[in-house]
């Protein structure tokens with residue numbers, strides 16, 4: 001087994017993931033990424049407390065360039081045979097829908113990732129209320145459905161390589177097959193409420209993952225004591241789930257305010273789940 005070059009774990013780097021120079025090639029066992037959705041939210045404006053933080057149009061060529069820069073670094077740092085899971089949704093602007101999740105499959109395959117499958121995240125409530133117009137004027141051709149799904153896109157680097165623990169001395173525990181697994185997690189539609197002010201009162205981020213999503217991903221796609229990378233750390237939900245499940249985390253976040261808030265939350269949860 002090749003010896004691993006050491007790198008700092010359980011840290012959020014306060015700069016863009018377009019360069020993850022802190023991470024050696026192949027150092028990461030699982031990537032879970034929720035990249036920005038085009039220009040839907042201007043995170044700098046939100047972090048600065050500005051009221052108008054929503055942008056109106058996406059510069060798609062610019063977005064593609066950024067996307068490919070972020071994910072070519074992800075490809076470099078991911079270990080062969082392991083998963084990079086990307087959360088994306090469509091965005092609606094200027095009378096059309098920009099199908100980011102559908103484009104992203106080919107953008108990521110161009111970088112060398114191999115698409116495995118998708119899970120539709122049904123948010124049960126919330127989302128875009130686009131049927132409202134039809135409800136007020138129920139005529140043919142006016143109906144656009146409410147949109148309450150996002151996509152979890154599962155890619156592998158070198159899919160022929162075995163998914164094995166790093167150390168041959170590591171005793172991989174079997175994951176218990178719960179009723180929730182058989183009824184819900186085993187299928188490719190997951191029903192999980194979005195995080196709300198009530199469910200996550202400590203979180204100040206505009207679009208945090210509900211803990212259930214990173215927890216499911218980390219449980220089923222990594223072994224304990226492995227390292228999970230979230231290149232867009234936001235509120236720290238992936239890091240908290242990693243700590244809770246006995247994994248290490250590494251994150252990147254460009255907005256100091258989000259990074260500091262995430263570090264505060266992680267410290268709070270660390271006291272609760274003292275795993276590693």
Ligand SMILES: C[S@@+](CC[C@H](N)C(=O)[O-])C[C@H]1O[C@@H](n2cnc3c(N)ncnc32)[C@H](O)[C@@H]1O
Nearest residue numbers: 016017034043208209232234235237252253254
């Ligand atoms: C969609 S949110 C991710 C939210 C996160 N999954 C959570 O649970 O809170 C995207 C985050 O990435 C950050 N971001 C945007 N561009 C970035 C970049 N190039 N490198 C690192 N972070 C970035 C934004 O500030 C924002 O917090």
